[in-house]
Amino acid sequence: MTAHSPTIFVVDDDLSVRRAVTGLLRSAGFRVEAYQSGREFLDALGVRPRRGCVVLDVRMPGMSGFDVLECLAARGRTLPVILVTGDGDATTAVRAANAGCSTFLAKPFEDEALLDAIRRALQQDDAGAV
Amino acid sequence: MAVEDTRSPHNLLRLVSLGLFVAAAYYGGTVVGLALKLPEATPSVMWPPNSILTSVLLLTRPAWWPIVFLSALPSHVALVGSAGWPMPLVLALFATNCSEALIAAGGLRRLSDAPTRFDSLRRVGVFVGVAVIAAPFLSSFLDAGAVAMIGGEPFWLVWRSRLFSNSLTALTVVPAFVMVGTSGLTWLRTATRQQFVEAALLAASIIVVGTLLLRPAAPDPMTSALADIATLAWFLPLLVWAALRFGPGGASVALLSASLCLVAAAVRNQGPFRGLPPADTTVALQLFLIPIALPLLAAASLVEERRQNEQHLRASEAMKSSILASLTKGVVVLDRDGRIITVNDAWRRMARGDTPPAPTEAGADYIEFCRGAARSGKPWAAEAAAGFEAVVLGTRHDFWIEHTSQRPDGDRTIVIRGAPLDRAEGGAVLTHTDVSDQRRAELEAQRARSELAHVARVSTVGALTASIAHQLNQPLTGILTNAQAATRWLKGDSPALDEALASLDDIVDDDRRASDVIVRMRELLRHDGGSVAEVDVNALVGGVARLLSSDAIIRNVELELQLEPGPAVVRGDRVQLQQVVLNLIVNGLEAVADRSPVDRRVIVRSRSDRRFVEVSVVDRGAGFNGAEDRAFDAFYTTKPGGMGLGLSIAKSIVQAHGGVILAANNRQSGATVSFRLPLGPDGAA
Numbered sequence: 001m002t003a004h005s006p007t008i009f010v011v012d013d014d015l016s017v018r019r020a021v022t023g024l025l026r027s028a029g030f031r032v033e034a035y036q037s038g039r040e041f042l043d044a045l046g047v048r049p050r051r052g053c054v055v056l057d058v059r060m061p062g063m064s065g066f067d068v069l070e071c072l073a074a075r076g077r078t079l080p081v082i083l084v085t086g087d088g089d090a091t092t093a094v095r096a097a098n099a100g101c102s103t104f105l106a107k108p109f110e111d112e113a114l115l116d117a118i119r120r121a122l123q124q125d126d127a128g129a130v
Numbered sequence: 131m132a133v134e135d136t137r138s139p140h141n142l143l144r145l146v147s148l149g150l151f152v153a154a155a156y157y158g159g160t161v162v163g164l165a166l167k168l169p170e171a172t173p174s175v176m177w178p179p180n181s182i183l184t185s186v187l188l189l190t191r192p193a194w195w196p197i198v199f200l201s202a203l204p205s206h207v208a209l210v211g212s213a214g215w216p217m218p219l220v221l222a223l224f225a226t227n228c229s230e231a232l233i234a235a236g237g238l239r240r241l242s243d244a245p246t247r248f249d250s251l252r253r254v255g256v257f258v259g260v261a262v263i264a265a266p267f268l269s270s271f272l273d274a275g276a277v278a279m280i281g282g283e284p285f286w287l288v289w290r291s292r293l294f295s296n297s298l299t300a301l302t303v304v305p306a307f308v309m310v311g312t313s314g315l316t317w318l319r320t321a322t323r324q325q326f327v328e329a330a331l332l333a334a335s336i337i338v339v340g341t342l343l344l345r346p347a348a349p350d351p352m353t354s355a356l357a358d359i360a361t362l363a364w365f366l367p368l369l370v371w372a373a374l375r376f377g378p379g380g381a382s383v384a385l386l387s388a389s390l391c392l393v394a395a396a397v398r399n400q401g402p403f404r405g406l407p408p409a410d411t412t413v414a415l416q417l418f419l420i421p422i423a424l425p426l427l428a429a430a431s432l433v434e435e436r437r438q439n440e441q442h443l444r445a446s447e448a449m450k451s452s453i454l455a456s457l458t459k460g461v462v463v464l465d466r467d468g469r470i471i472t473v474n475d476a477w478r479r480m481a482r483g484d485t486p487p488a489p490t491e492a493g494a495d496y497i498e499f500c501r502g503a504a505r506s507g508k509p510w511a512a513e514a515a516a517g518f519e520a521v522v523l524g525t526r527h528d529f530w531i532e533h534t535s536q537r538p539d540g541d542r543t544i545v546i547r548g549a550p551l552d553r554a555e556g557g558a559v560l561t562h563t564d565v566s567d568q569r570r571a572e573l574e575a576q577r578a579r580s581e582l583a584h585v586a587r588v589s590t591v592g593a594l595t596a597s598i599a600h601q602l603n604q605p606l607t608g609i610l611t612n613a614q615a616a617t618r619w620l621k622g623d624s625p626a627l628d629e630a631l632a633s634l635d636d637i638v639d640d641d642r643r644a645s646d647v648i649v650r651m652r653e654l655l656r657h658d659g660g661s662v663a664e665v666d667v668n669a670l671v672g673g674v675a676r677l678l679s680s681d682a683i684i685r686n687v688e689l690e691l692q693l694e695p696g697p698a699v700v701r702g703d704r705v706q707l708q709q710v711v712l713n714l715i716v717n718g719l720e721a722v723a724d725r726s727p728v729d730r731r732v733i734v735r736s737r738s739d740r741r742f743v744e745v746s747v748v749d750r751g752a753g754f755n756g757a758e759d760r761a762f763d764a765f766y767t768t769k770p771g772g773m774g775l776g777l778s779i780a781k782s783i784v785q786a787h788g789g790v791i792l793a794a795n796n797r798q799s800g801a802t803v804s805f806r807l808p809l810g811p812d813g814a815a
Contacts, residue, residue, distance in 0.1 A: 013683075014604045016640050020611035023633050027618035027626075059600065059683045086603035108607040111614035 230269035305382035340391030468497030597681030721751025
């Protein structure tokens, strides 16, 4: 069991989406760290164990959300990931499931849908940590 | 017989005919020449054989001249030899005869532009100088030498008598012989009945006067002399009549006829020269006829020259009138005062349709008519009057104006162009061209191009649907999430007003961002092209790149901008220029779609100098594959399902803005498409 409080990692290249999601999660009492690219998030994550979950945009320049998932898996990181995307099609949803992400949300999403997904993800993370 | 110049080497019949003709003519000429020899006088008044030879040489090509001389020799030997002269003298005389013909014909061929024509003063002058003076002058030396050496006669006496005899004969026989040979048959075929009657009357008159010369002398010497002079005088008006009415040909035939009549009378010791010693009679006849023949031939040539000039002038005037009448443009010729000199039928038709009708009569003031039209409310007419007045006065080289003429049968667009009239008195030529159909076609083409460009824009925007949806989704997500966050902030136990306000501010920004996307789409989807204004190319490229940023993300392509800092302003149609940049970048994104990750990159550069701004789109795709020269062809495409219009329309837009667009393969991989536009007055970056 880690000593840190859970952190919600928001990774999205769009500034307004990052600010809005950060604001929403903070209004719900969560601790939030926001990153504008997958590379920046992975570099900041480092190798220290962290508790929490990731809210990860799929379509980003350079490293896409799926690329970040692959990296996390390669590093053996078990942080739950909630994928968010503007493409709510079935192909992306299947790909997300195959990549092992816990939840897939299409933009724009309801606040409760995101918050519920985050709570489930944190429970999953707690269960994994025990 | 007109001896025609023929090049057929196998035409022996013509050669034989020529030889026989020459032999017969020389024989006949010698007979006549001997008949024209006054008794006890050595020289004949006229010696036709030399002139006959000269005439035949003029009518045949030089390669056949030896045939001519050889054909004449037997006749000469037969006749001259029978006169009792020694054969050496006979042959020497033949040689001198031939020398005169050779000098005359050779000289005329060299110095005259038309040796067989006597229809200008220059040609007659050359003929007299060469064939009447020079040739007899020179050959008489040979002649006199032969006669003096072999016949024992005085050299200078023989020289003088030969000179006068041969000169007179050349003057009277050669023109008549040559003109009958070249145009006798033509005259007979083409002469009118009136001309035949007149020629017959003239010939009969000459015969009558000639016959009168042969009447017995009156008993009273004074009466006889006066009668002879009167008879002689009658020849003069007949010769003038022949020269004026029948030209050089008629004059020479009449002169020859009159000369033969006079000489024949003198041979019979009749006529005005009877009673003189034979030698003196010979000289008197020669000195009487030569001064009459020279001016007569000159006068006939002048008359003929003038007649031909008038004919040419009439033909030229008729041709000009035909050309003017055939033109479909309305032509008005003005003098220096702006008054009409002449117009063509097309202008008369055009002028009838105007209200009031435009002037068409000679002397009408065209420029004053334009001023009147200006006063009655046609604004273009004032400019036209000033412009055309400058042209007629010579202060302006060219002027044109286009205007619309309201007519009962429909408005017409007329272009009037004025140019100075090329003459010392000045003036101008105005051409009126109805370009209504052309302008309508241009308008239709412009509408079609605009429609096509719109279709292409709609098609391109349609292809960006996913990108547009993505671009709208982001701010919409921001708006919803911020609104929900603000609600939470305000509903909390301790309402966090600052946080809520921050969320509301973000909502406003997101809304504006979404609105920008809609505005850009609406601009691109406009049917018309918009207006011409100052456009910052760098800002425009940046805007289009933002529009396509989502598309690049979707395609997993890196879209990089390397734009020169600062504005680069051109004058142009913003929507059309956006379409160009959009096409080029979309093409670049599609070109790298199937490339490896390191090559999935499109770079957009801009650079400018004092005069131009250049935008380049560089990709690392497959390149043009040898088809760079077709890249801008309409309907040419390598993309399945593509219309092939993007680059074609881009080219027409760039060219319409005064720019150039180029496509080329990169050295290593991919292609670069770049366009250059001239900067506006304030446009330096």
